[in-house]
Amino acid sequence: MDYADCPVRIAIDILSSSWNAWLILEIHKGIVRPCDLQRSISIAPKRVLTKQLGELEKIGILEKKIYPVLPLKVEYYLTDQGKELIPIIEKLREWGDKHKNVFLENTAFK
Amino acid sequence: MDYADCPVRIAIDILSSSWNAWLILEIHKGIVRPCDLQRSISIAPKRVLTKQLGELEKIGILEKKIYPVLPLKVEYYLTDQGKELIPIIEKLREWGDKHKNVFLENTAFK
DNA sequence: TTAAATAGGGATAAACTTATCACCCGGTGA
DNA sequence: TCACCGGGTGATAAGTTTATCCCTATTTAA
Numbered sequence: 001m002d003y004a005d006c007p008v009r010i011a012i013d014i015l016s017s018s019w020n021a022w023l024i025l026e027i028h029k030g031i032v033r034p035c036d037l038q039r040s041i042s043i044a045p046k047r048v049l050t051k052q053l054g055e056l057e058k059i060g061i062l063e064k065k066i067y068p069v070l071p072l073k074v075e076y077y078l079t080d081q082g083k084e085l086i087p088i089i090e091k092l093r094e095w096g097d098k099h100k101n102v103f104l105e106n107t108a109f110k
Numbered sequence: 111m112d113y114a115d116c117p118v119r120i121a122i123d124i125l126s127s128s129w130n131a132w133l134i135l136e137i138h139k140g141i142v143r144p145c146d147l148q149r150s151i152s153i154a155p156k157r158v159l160t161k162q163l164g165e166l167e168k169i170g171i172l173e174k175k176i177y178p179v180l181p182l183k184v185e186y187y188l189t190d191q192g193k194e195l196i197p198i199i200e201k202l203r204e205w206g207d208k209h210k211n212v213f214l215e216n217t218a219f220k
Numbered sequence: 221t222t223a224a225a226t227a228g229g230g231a232t233a234a235a236c237t238t239a240t241c242a243c244c245c246g247g248t249g250a
Numbered sequence: 251t252c253a254c255c256g257g258g259t260g261a262t263a264a265g266t267t268t269a270t271c272c273c274t275a276t277t278t279a280a
Contacts, residue, residue: 016125034256088198
């Protein structure tokens with residue numbers, strides 16, 4: 001029984017890796033095309049977002065829809081298990097909002 | 111407004127870094143002394159646990175009690191804001207339990 | 221007096237993640 | 251024709267995190 005198989009770690013690893021949480025929130029808000037996501041998360045490198053989108057699709061959190069039209073059109077949607085992450089992320093946000101002060105104070109001069 | 115100041119990221123960063131989530135759960139279960147924590151999370155290096163305990167204390171998630179007795183006795187307890195992480199971790203565990211199969215299938219041969 | 225347990229720290233190495241850069245292709249509008 | 255948009259990739263550099271190793275100090279038990 002590896003530590004990596006721990007259900008808690010699985011969830012945390014997904015949410016914590018690079019831009020995943022942000023991506024999931026943006027897609028939930030209705031920004032579903034790669035180019036639009038790249039614009040709305042403009043500080044993230046394009047290459048990294050592409051990689052993460054692929055990763056999130058592979059593990060069943062996003063569903064990729066490819067429209068056979070030209071110019072090529074691609075959209076990503078949250079699967080059911082992806083949608084179930086939304087309330088969790090909101091809880092994380094609530095917690096962070098409530099406690100960010102203590103946190104920022106004590107990390108400024110570490 | 112830095113990405114690192116995002117409330118969601120603050121919470122995720124805390125939970126994701128090395129052994130924090132596990133430590134928080136163990137302390138919540140009543141394992142409160144450093145030496146006992148090192149035994150119960152035996153695959154984690156002692157040095158790392160010490161560091162994380164100090165870090166979690168600094169950001170106000172743990173409270174450190176030093177008993178002026180000999181042999182030296184130290185205990186860590188969850189603060190109120192630390193306790194508020196417990197239900198969130200439980201949600202993460204539920205999610206992970208529910209979806210670990212899809213996850214493990216698609217990461218085994220990446 | 222020696223060993224073990226308690227709590228902790230400094231310095232460096234190893235590992236992992238993320239970012240960067242330069243590309244690919246197909247199509248469209250000027 | 252040329253530049254640009256949309257979607258995407260491979261290879262490597264850079265950066266961060268974790269782990270490793272080896273110390274400190276004090277007290278009790280053998």
